[in-house]
Amino acid sequence: MTETPTPADLVADLTLTEKVRLVHGAVDPEGRATGYVPGVERLNIPPLRLVDGPLGVRVPGESATAFPAPVALAATFDSALAREHGAALGRETRGAGQDALLAPGVNLIRVPHNGRNFEYLSEDPVLSATMGARVVAGIQSADVIATPKHYVANSQETHRASVSAEIGERALRECYLPSFRDAVEAGAGSVMTAYNGVDGVRMSDHRELLTEVLKGEWGFDGFVVSDWYGTEGAAATANAGLDVEMPGAPPEELHDGTGEENDEGGAENGGDGGGTDGSDGGFDDLPEEIARGMPDPRTCERFAEALADAVRDGDVPESRLDDMVARVLRAMDDVGLLSEEDDRAAGAVDTPAHREHAREVAARGTVLLKNDGGALPLDDGDDVAVIGPNVDEAVLGGGGSSETTPVVATAPVEGFEARAAGDVTVAHGLPRVEGVSMFDLLAGDEETDEDARGPDVDGAVDAAGDADAAVVFVRDAATEAMDRESLRLPGRQDELVERTAAAAARTVVVVNTSAPVELPWRDTVDAVLVNWYPGQAHGDAVASVCYGDADPGGRLPVTFAPEGAYPTAVDERRFPGVDGAVSHDEGVFVGYRWFDADDDRAAGAGDAEPTYPFGHGRSYATFEYRDASVEAAPAADDAEYRVTVTVANVADRDGREVVQAYVRPPAVDGVDRPVRELAGFEAVAIPAGEERTVEVALDERAFARYGESGWRVDSGEYAVEIGRSSRDARVERVVERRDEA
Numbered sequence: 195m196t197e198t199p200t201p202a203d204l205v206a207d208l209t210l211t212e213k214v215r216l217v218h219g220a221v222d223p224e225g226r227a228t229g230y231v232p233g234v235e236r237l238n239i240p241p242l243r244l245v246d247g248p249l250g251v252r253v254p255g256e257s258a259t260a261f262p263a264p265v266a267l268a269a270t271f272d273s274a275l276a277r278e279h280g281a282a283l284g285r286e287t288r289g290a291g292q293d294a295l296l297a298p299g300v301n302l303i304r305v306p307h308n309g310r311n312f313e314y315l316s317e318d319p320v321l322s323a324t325m326g327a328r329v330v331a332g333i334q335s336a337d338v339i340a341t342p343k344h345y346v347a348n349s350q351e352t353h354r355a356s357v358s359a360e361i362g363e364r365a366l367r368e369c370y371l372p373s374f375r376d377a378v379e380a381g382a383g384s385v386m387t388a389y390n391g392v393d394g395v396r397m398s399d400h401r402e403l404l405t406e407v408l409k410g411e412w413g414f415d416g417f418v419v420s421d422w423y424g425t426e427g428a429a430a431t432a433n434a435g436l437d438v439e440m441p442g443a444p445p446e447e448l449h450d451g452t453g454e455e456n457d458e459g460g461a462e463n464g465g466d467g468g469g470t471d472g473s474d475g476g477f478d479d480l481p482e483e484i485a486r487g488m489p490d491p492r493t494c495e496r497f498a499e500a501l502a503d504a505v506r507d508g509d510v511p512e513s514r515l516d517d518m519v520a521r522v523l524r525a526m527d528d529v530g531l532l533s534e535e536d537d538r539a540a541g542a543v544d545t546p547a548h549r550e551h552a553r554e555v556a557a558r559g560t561v562l563l564k565n566d567g568g569a570l571p572l573d574d575g576d577d578v579a580v581i582g583p584n585v586d587e588a589v590l591g592g593g594g595s596s597e598t599t600p601v602v603a604t605a606p607v608e609g610f611e612a613r614a615a616g617d618v619t620v621a622h623g624l625p626r627v628e629g630v631s632m633f634d635l636l637a638g639d640e641e642t643d644e645d646a647r648g649p650d651v652d653g654a655v656d657a658a659g660d661a662d663a664a665v666v667f668v669r670d671a672a673t674e675a676m677d678r679e680s681l682r683l684p685g686r687q688d689e690l691v692e693r694t695a696a697a698a699a700r701t702v703v704v705v706n707t708s709a710p711v712e713l714p715w716r717d718t719v720d721a722v723l724v725n726w727y728p729g730q731a732h733g734d735a736v737a738s739v740c741y742g743d744a745d746p747g748g749r750l751p752v753t754f755a756p757e758g759a760y761p762t763a764v765d766e767r768r769f770p771g772v773d774g775a776v777s778h779d780e781g782v783f784v785g786y787r788w789f790d791a792d793d794d795r796a797a798g799a800g801d802a803e804p805t806y807p808f809g810h811g812r813s814y815a816t817f818e819y820r821d822a823s824v825e826a827a828p829a830a831d832d833a834e835y836r837v838t839v840t841v842a843n844v845a846d847r848d849g850r851e852v853v854q855a856y857v858r859p860p861a862v863d864g865v866d867r868p869v870r871e872l873a874g875f876e877a878v879a880i881p882a883g884e885e886r887t888v889e890v891a892l893d894e895r896a897f898a899r900y901g902e903s904g905w906r907v908d909s910g911e912y913a914v915e916i917g918r919s920s921r922d923a924r925v926e927r928v929v930e931r932r933d934e935a
Contacts, residue, residue, distance in 0.1 A: 280332020288541020815849025
């Protein structure tokens with residue numbers, strides 16, 4: 195029997211032209227793939243098809259399961275659920291006949307205005323890294339190549355194609371790189387570069403971060419793919435460590451015979467590049483509101499046109515090209531694409547199991563911020579007024595490359611009508627809040643309200659006054675390629691909430707949002723739920739939480755605060771940047787770390803308090819923490835320490851708790867460290883009246899910081915705070931550490 199050639203064997207048999215063919219994209223003859231590498235028929239190397247994520251599989255003109263946004267998944271704080279989620283994404287990818295999924299998004303949520311925050315996981319590197327790694331492991335388990343993105347420091351959409359993120363080494367190592375490192379360790383077959391530069395060097399040309407850190411320090415042996423139109427000079431890009439250029443063809447070649455774009459070129463961003471010189475890098479004819487977030491395909495020197503000559507001329511060593519090809523073939527081989535027999539894992543799209551998983555994530559990711567007087571859960575027989583401009587549609591996600599078209603979807607009204615025993619009255623109150631889409635803006639489409647609904651706040655107020663409870667749904671609108679202008683809800687939604695609350699006996703507000711929003715009416719309402727972008731199961735999931743069929747298991751993966759309290763909102767150097775550069779001079783004080791810091795630890799932090807802190811979320815149950823300990827883990831363990839705590843559910847109903855462990859380091863002269871840092875977490879279901887012993891693993895990063903000589907652990911006492919959020923420690927234990935450089 196003839197053995198299947200290894201990737202190394204294939205590289206040795208390829209011609210120069212064939213090698214180049216395997217490291218750049220081309221037009222998918224079927225018009226389905228986001229990115230397409232045509233393969234080499236002579237050596238039985240099949241095509242490689244890449245498809246958009248991470249909210250589901252986006253094949254133009256086709257349907258798939260529309261899963262909740264990743265920020266909702268992160269809100270579950272459940273790493274096992276994240277792996278299941280990745281496996282479901284992988285099966286959908288296989289079911290769509292694709293080989294690589296452009297997901298997960300693991301950029302840190304640094305700028306609350308970022309239009310793509312819904313695609314990411316958290317402001318905290320430990321939560322982001324843990325959940326992202328589990329998603330990667332799940333995708334790869336389905337014989338699909340996972341592609342964590344966008345490497346690295348892509349924290350905004352404004353000028354994303356041209357801006358340089360100016361980041362100190364410590365912040366880069368402690369905050370922005372961990373998610374990618376863990377994704378690599380979890381088996382990611384590919385990594386996508388960001389459009390932006392880091393410290394003046396565009397990421398597709400960044401040899402230090404691509405070759406020395408990603409491939410050298412971390413041992414990544416898969417391939418690095420560019421974001422669409424995210425490269426410039428072919429030789430410089432290849433020598434820096436980029437392995438595959440996408441889409442690899444000029445825009446005019448990405449149109450079919452009808453003259454309509456087949457969506458390959460527009461998939462990841464329709465083009466997502468530019469320079470690091472402060473120029474917008476956009477097309478001349480793009481609408482102004484989106485041009486700042488788009489790349490310019492005209493600046494790309496394509497591998498198809500220039501790479502072979504660069505090798506012949508000695509500008510790119512052929513050994514580098516061989517490495518590029520080998521990396522692509524290894525990733526393909528790892529998921530069974532090079533096998534003579536198709537023994538890859540089975541795929542499936544829109545299965546009952548995937549529909550149920552989408553509902554579970556949407557429900558468990560819902561965060562109960564406030565619940566005064568037991569306003570929730572609703573009684574089955576309550577007469578309910580369901581109010582809001584968009585209550586008759588499911589919020590599937592934000593705009594851009596992650597847009598997914600489901601087979602089925604349930605709107606909030608449908609979910610309540612199916613669940614309620616009492617009367618359900620519907621009042622919109624305001625015209626529909628139109629979602630915003632990068633694709634529509636690129637096409638120059640005008641936003642329209644098809645039903646031409648006018649405002650009727652008075653009607654909503656009357657409905658609220660006649661009901662036992664008013665449930666008001668509000669939402670923001672976000673898209674790739676454009677950041678939100680404000681953290682306020684668009685239109686008159688705040689007014690709608692305030693007037694409804696004044697008339698209703700009980701008011702519950704459900705917030706569908708991409709990231710933090712301001713909640714100026716929070717003191718006037720009885721309960722607040724953050725339901726994120728819940729996907730196709732919107733109505734079923736939110737109704738199950740509101741009626742108590744599911745406990746709101748979510749916790750905030752981002753801090754909610756007044757807009758002006760965020761460091762990136764008070765200084766244009768930090769966002770959107772000045773002269774093509776974005777200063778990260780807040781250093782490691784991102785998210786809750788900034789709000790915890792005082793003036794002595796982080797200049798400029800001030801006294802701003804979060805509206806709701808990182809990790810916050812209430813349950814319908816009540817929990818007590820008992821018998822906590824922190825012990826060194828056995829030598830063979832994958833953790834350095836293990837936190838053990840008993841959590842008792844002292845309520846008469848089942849509930850879900852998220853045990854969070856934060857480490858408070860000792861003071862060190864000359865070193866500003868966050869007051870506390872998330873070190874580990876564990877989500878657990880606890881039946882009424884029962885208790886569970888919960889273990890939280892703390893790895894080597896729990897006590898370490900990055901200094902001039904690399905990672906080190908300072909001598910001193912480290913307090914381990916165990917509790918329900920970054921501001922709600924229930925028990926504390928102390929660990930003594932000695933200096934470990």
